[in-house]
Amino acid sequence: MMKYIPYILAGILLFMVLFFGLRHREEDELQNSYKPPVEQTLPDFAFKTLDGKELRLSKLRGRAVLLNFWATWCPPCKEEMPIFEREYKRCKDKGFEILAVNMDSSEGNLQKFLKENNYSFTIVRPSEDLQKELKLMGFPTSYLLDKNGKIYRIRLGVYRELEKDLKELLGC
Numbered sequence: 001m002m003k004y005i006p007y008i009l010a011g012i013l014l015f016m017v018l019f020f021g022l023r024h025r026e027e028d029e030l031q032n033s034y035k036p037p038v039e040q041t042l043p044d045f046a047f048k049t050l051d052g053k054e055l056r057l058s059k060l061r062g063r064a065v066l067l068n069f070w071a072t073w074c075p076p077c078k079e080e081m082p083i084f085e086r087e088y089k090r091c092k093d094k095g096f097e098i099l100a101v102n103m104d105s106s107e108g109n110l111q112k113f114l115k116e117n118n119y120s121f122t123i124v125r126p127s128e129d130l131q132k133e134l135k136l137m138g139f140p141t142s143y144l145l146d147k148n149g150k151i152y153r154i155r156l157g158v159y160r161e162l163e164k165d166l167k168e169l170l171g172c
Helices: 003-033 075-094 107-116 126-131 163-172
Strands: 044-051 054-056 062-069 095-102 122-126 141-145 149-155
Touching: 003 126, 044 126, 062 075, 062 163, 075 095, 075 163, 107 122, 141 163
Parallel strands: 062 095, 095 122
Antiparallel strands: 044 054, 044 122, 062 141, 141 149
């Protein structure tokens, strides 16, 4: 019986690690994702497309928009990009658009990232006004807007529940 004690203890320890690890993830998602209690809109931010044109948020009214602020040096940002690509391909025909706002200070980092990764959603750079006006808590930060431009959800961290939110918002 004594020879089984290390195995029993290892099993208990493994169970505790898994249980508390999964519990921490649930708490993290609840604390970092919320729907505003009252209707809110964002200002009509301007962005620079990768070919240098201006794109205003108001031009996307009539579409649900995921406005995501990210950087190439941010591991959680890179983790959520495949999620965004999958959901964009699944819901773009239902009126879904993604503006992935790259906040890198170096244009070279973004160009290198884009050569290594082929995403079909829109990647933009912030305008100077946006950089001054917006106060982000960290990266990634996402705003999911409904078709009227109202904030549906704000997500700090990896947006794992995007599929669920798009089903509620667009039925896709």
